[in-house]
Amino acid sequence: MFLTSIKTWSVISCAVLLAACGGKQTAQQAGPPPATPVTVDEVRSTDAVYYDEYPGTVVALNQTEIRAQVTGYVTAIYFKDGDKVSKGQRLYSIDQQLYSANLDQAVANQQVQETNLLKAQKDADRYHELDKKDAIAKQQVDYADAALEAAKKQVAAAKANVNAVKANVGFATIVAPFSGTIGISQVRSGTSVIAGQTILNTISTDDPMAVDFPVDQKSFYQFAKKETGKKANDSTFSIAFGKDIYPFYGSVNTIDRAVDPQTGTIKIRLSFPNKEKMLKAGMNTTVRILNADGGQSIVIPYKAVTEQLGEFFVYVVGDSSKVSQRKLVLGNPIGTNILVKDGLKEGEKIVVEGMQNLRQGSVVTTTQPAPQGQGGAAAPKK
Template identity: 30%
Template sequence: MSKKNLALSLPPLAALLLLAACGQQQGGPGHAGGPPPVSVAPATQREIQEFEEFTARLEAPDTVEVRAQVSGTVQAVRFKEGQFVRKGEPLFTIDARAYRAEVARAEAQIAAAKTQAELAKTDLARSEKLVSVNAVSQQEIDQLRSALRSAEANQKAAEATLVQARLNVEYASVVAPVSGRTSRANVTPGNLVNVGEPVLTTLVSNDKVYAYFDASEAAYLRYMRAAKPASVSVSMGLSDEQGHPHAGKLDFVDNRLNPATASIRARAVFDNKQGQFTPGLYARLKIGGGGSYTGVVVPERAITTDQTRKVVLVVGANNIVQPRPVKPGALINGMRVVEGIKAGEQVIVDGVLRAMPGAPVTPQVLKVDANGMPVPAAQPGQPGAAPAPAPAPASAASK
């Protein structure tokens, strides 16, 4: 017969005694002859430097769609796809023979216009000498002056046509407008391209990278409004990285909040000379700059919920459990800043479910590392406790 069925067949008092005995056997040695065991650690006081965490997308400062400025047949592609090119290096070559012919025509027009202007100037000078002897009329003089001005205007128009023709010859060699990395070539030699169509390739700069993110109104009031953007520290981590190993700076905050989302667009800039950041990547940002203060921290797992309150169980005098309502604050690497606990008080971190308010417990005091995080106790057969993690900077993410 099972223990459960045996308990049901006994009188009520005997059944309770049997179940209590079974509970002591299952609970282990700590339950057999005394209060339940719990692990406690002292609440730690430390200097808190708050920060905010955001998600961001990386973008290149310069993203250029390379398009043709003249029509013609593509003769050559002058780069390897994905290659880094510098500003001014050739990318595509378009057949420029028709545009060179336009240059020759414009040069001939300039020569003809210059000859007409010189002839008109000579005729006017000769006629002005004859005015004194009344050999020509004033009307003829006015007509010659008008002819000279018209010839000079024609010469300037021809010179402008020559400038445009030479530009078209220059445009036939499509060069990189900025330094950066190329995308794939969308056209191959032999294809006909028009002005602006299609996009020949896309070029993105990679000497630095922007991380755009949306900050809440509270974060804006706490950090960005209080100081110049350049004075706000920013660090970044990619999705496959631990922490935020890349340092940058905040260089732009928008001029208005979005009333629909109560957020404001901001931007951080990071050096990318090594080419490790690719535009479009997801990134995690940590932004500091708020004031520091002294606070008491406890392990996050020590905080429980009592209906609508946050509660921490403290082991007081005579090892009696005392529930302590707290107001949680910033989170620091698994440690939560709380109000309502004094530094040094023993807080239950393990065995919370076995601790009843007002009842005694058997506390086992754990050692803590430099951050105040409890170090797991040594298991039987092990020489000592697990090594403490390396100290982390005293910074915290706001709620």
């Protein structure tokens, strides 16, 4: 029994050794894996014309909130929501009864003080005449002069009070501070408003309109250089809403005074014509700045690029038709192509189709495999 087991294990061991040797011999006969068929393209440089893009916001060049300057009830509204209004046009009225009554009282008080001043002036004149004749004590003359000065100050105070109350009467009628478009009213007739707190409406200009966007301080000088050489009707500055391009070009209106220390950006404001009223304050847009410096740039088909964990690569064909994966720094897309800022040189060959079957060190060929059933022969040309 024991001898039989030994013979059985010997036979199994020999079979395993023969199978291993046969597999090794088969692998040696098979040779290296076949080359992967791909499509390659040569890297070239060209005069790239593209747009630098920034997120922007449409804003009004002039906009202000209309607030009540006196407390009371809204008694009248003189416009329709969304109307075009002119500077000085009447917009709202707030109940003036209280302020008119206060004005009448202030005017009456001023008249009383003016009467007192007239009496004090006459008393002072009379005492001075008596003083010339030594017919009155000097102290009485001094009292008369002091009363005259006090009366003058009381008249001045009364006049100031009249002006203040008169201003409140004027503030009860609210007018447009400038010409523009008024929004939807936040109050209606009968609404109680509080001075300095209640927002009645918002008025803004709408032609031209502005677009604000931040620019990194590193590229600010390049941006400013473009603006220096800008000509009328230049297409350097444009905006887009999704795939729709706004049909009018813009120009620089304002550059902010300083760089934001937290973000390292500076705000730029562009101005765009808006006769068709297509731009509305608060809209989000994409600012497009034409970059046409005339320099040679590397541009490759975007389909040749693969992405891994937020980084971008291409397969570069090297010696012996072996490929290596090369990391790229990409720029702006240009149609179906992409600008390459770093990672490739002119004249290198890259894989543009078939990269899904590749890995580092794979051997490639540009010859496509023959269709099945052709015995390895090339497909006939049509």
